Amino acid sequence: MAYVPLADRDAEMEMHHPHSFIEKYVWSQDHKVIAIQYGSVAVFTGIVGLVLSLMFRMQLGFPETTDFVDPNFYYQAVTMHGMIMVVYFLTAIFLGGFGNYMVPLMCGARDMVFPFMNMLSVWFFLLSVIILMASFFVGGGPTGAGWTLYPPQTAMEGTPGHDMGIILMLVSLAVFIVAFTMGGLNYVVTILQYRCRGMTLMRMPLTIWGIFVATVLGLFAFPALLVAAIMMLFDTLLGTSFFMPAVIEAGTALDHNGGSPILFQHLFWFFGHPEVYIVALPAFGLVSDVLSVHARKNIFGYRMMVWAIIAIGGLSFIVWAHHMYVSGMNPYFGFFFATTTLIIAVPTALKVYNWVLTLWEGDIRMNVPMYFAIGFIFTFIHGGLTGLFLGNVVIDLPLSDTYFVIAHFHMVMGVSPILVLYAAIYHWYPKMSGRMYNETLAKVHFWLTFLGAYAIYLPMHYLGFLGVPRRYYALGTTDFIPQSAQDLNAAITIAALIVGVSQILFFVNIIGSLKWGKKADPNPWGAASLEWQTPDTPPAHGNWGAELPTVYRWAYDYSVPGAHQDFIPQNVSEAEEPTVSDEHFDPDKDQSLADV
Template identity: 50%
Template structure:
């Protein structure tokens, strides 16, 4: 055993093997994170551009002409590019940042380290997963530069709009590239998820039973299962759409005359696409959210110096949410004209999700109770996540109720709801993860004070952007409107729009603080110690300097759960998982 490991560690790696086509999960995690951050910058910058348009539709901004070229001639945004910006913003944030950037980073970094494995089950497949994601990102970025602009039919790309180049410019080559990019993305996601599942099931170290797994791993594991079961359905939806677009089939098309041209397509149903899309689309929400919740569980427990409250209830609620997420997709389709009985079923299943969600929220709050809270930037982002998870989750009670959805469906109320519950919660979880595991990733510390400034500006502006949108939704304002000046009934929303845009622009620019802190600290930050947060989990038993295979000697054995913080009778306020149960000590939590 020992000789085998020595062989592993002393194998010389070339630059390309180590930094580019790396098969080491820690390097792949960093690759996912940095690619995700670059995509995130693009996605957030786009939102700032369309917020300019929404707040000041009658003003001209030279910057629009600089950035958008012919689409921003004279500093005025073209309606088609507005739709393209919201489409690509949604696609990038949902898939590239909050799926690959979040799950790809932290599943890769933490699964082997926290379960006590030398690496993923297949390092090669793991490498492929990243490079498919990279290729997918390149294609998506390239699509921004094609003649007729990128895809513009909304991130949900409903046909016939997305299927017919005559219907809008973005449905030409831009849409083809979107579909190619997403197909590559799905391959990446599946390769990654299969690896995570196999690794968690097979490579846990001695003593690491499923009930001793940190909640992060539970979240990543269940997320991977969701991905494996739902992404193939999106793939089939995309494939049929490619057929309709390029090979004259009629899966989604029937009885259409567009731009004066009568199409021969007959017998298809656009609603079929929506069923297929949302069969992925809704689990996707939890593919985004569960890893963030897992990270939060770990960060809150460590920094509250208390066990996560109700470990088994937390695992149970993850499983319940995951199961329910597969039978609620129809709540996106209440007003498509589908059978009202189906609407009833989906209302029922959708509102049930509130129960495990409430359990999670209450458990987080109780974990804080009588804790000894170390308010690190990671901890603040986790508290922020619990706040947005509650705020955004509550309005789900409205949107999940088919009768109420009738009047706010596709309005800004929806935009407010999903940005708060899914967008903000997930991005806060991602920030919490970066601040918390930065010492593990780079062996250095981030600058704490900049972390605080980043948190407060982000938290305040995030609420400032999305909270007022509820009221715009209640005023009946539809989303994806290039401007609402065509309807005098919305003229009184002009001030709210300006306020939201100012918050959005300030919040967007404030991310520079984070990016600076990240790259500066990665290179020049102060050296971190081995276990800076006095944490129990296994990743903090590895050396600060990354080595291939993670542990220099044998993999440590696990003797207890991950949450023995402030356990009575112990000298320190933390007991790492590797410490054997003492005589007379009662093992708790599992």
């Protein structure tokens, strides 16, 4: 079976060259335009999610004065906030946005393997978002069953949006999964088949490894959500009893019998836990590259980083029931899942060590992306360590379903990935737009976001220790929750409002710089990986001009002893730059050698 030479694709690429505005920016099949489209839709939903969170934070902080949030809306807001942020914002922006943008560029391809399917993917994603948003406008409003959508309450009278809201949510998720599958197949096949000449798997930047493994995880994990959503739709619409046991709704027995709510939870978390890593792994990859470039040092222990990504990906499929320690499932499962969960801490910790060791003996440039990357390491250490509390099954007994859980997962998969997101946007913005942003504004944005987020979530852990339950519209009167807890809640709300509003700085900077930013250098940070070596900035359609690049080295040749510059781009051949074969190269002792 002959491999289709890449050169043949060039002719094809010519045919797909867009001609009109609509073809270029709307029905585009260019991975970069699709990436921007994916990103824009994801950011739009993210803003909706953010605004919802500020509204219910107002209720929690200032229940007396917040009239616009009633209990019904509160539950709808927390539900939609959760689902939007996890699925429609973070998953979509990392894989749909960065995945689309980076995969062909970093692999040295002209585009995705199946550009048409790629375009369909973004339109299906938009459709899923429209369906999701439509639930705000139907009778009963969006579902308020919690983002975990646990039956039987999703379909019962006492839950907001139990009629149309939940149906739209499930349909929207199914459409999203279709979109994700089309996009995911593209990333996987492109990474496997469309790397340019010389780009071996181990020469790929960690960003690609992160995206690759996350996509594989997603393709295996999302089916579980699809299966659960289909069965729940059947229960809701057709009256089957997959998940619905015999229950009483407002005094009347419903016509269901024998279903298992816990089965749904197993399916949901079989998707839900890998989902954490679907968000985290691309973030791990992106931040590794940012750290390496700005520390002027190769990522420390590249091989270990790759293995850790693969190990975390694999392990993430056998830890799901740690979300269910107190769900009423067979309690003996706790032994197994606590053990696997704590094992996953080892590769994760190694990644953290290697990020920090990348800084060790580096020549750290404190550029804007580096602020966010280091901020990420700090919040990720914090969020990772609190995970050890919840993963250890007995400690989960007092802490599950309290503010501690909220604080933990926001630190580890809210704040941390979002800091990476900003690091990545500030890092690649010059390449994507050809402009430079305002650094001062970006730094102000960093300080407000980083310190503000820590001010929100650090105290929240302590409310959790106290035992303040999550998903409470109001704390009401209890003997063990003092007034000071309510005051702390108010302080957290103020911090959240500051962080929320300060994101405007980001948008002002990013959008304003498109017009007023000064022209950016094609490779302002001196990065070695392939996406910075394109002939045009921003890269043109087809990415590489007449000839595809050839790769001679890995993506991390920084500060190589004896080299002319402190980085050697991947497409620079050995003839042009010396080779280092000794892995423990001592610059002082071996300098003369290298100079030869």
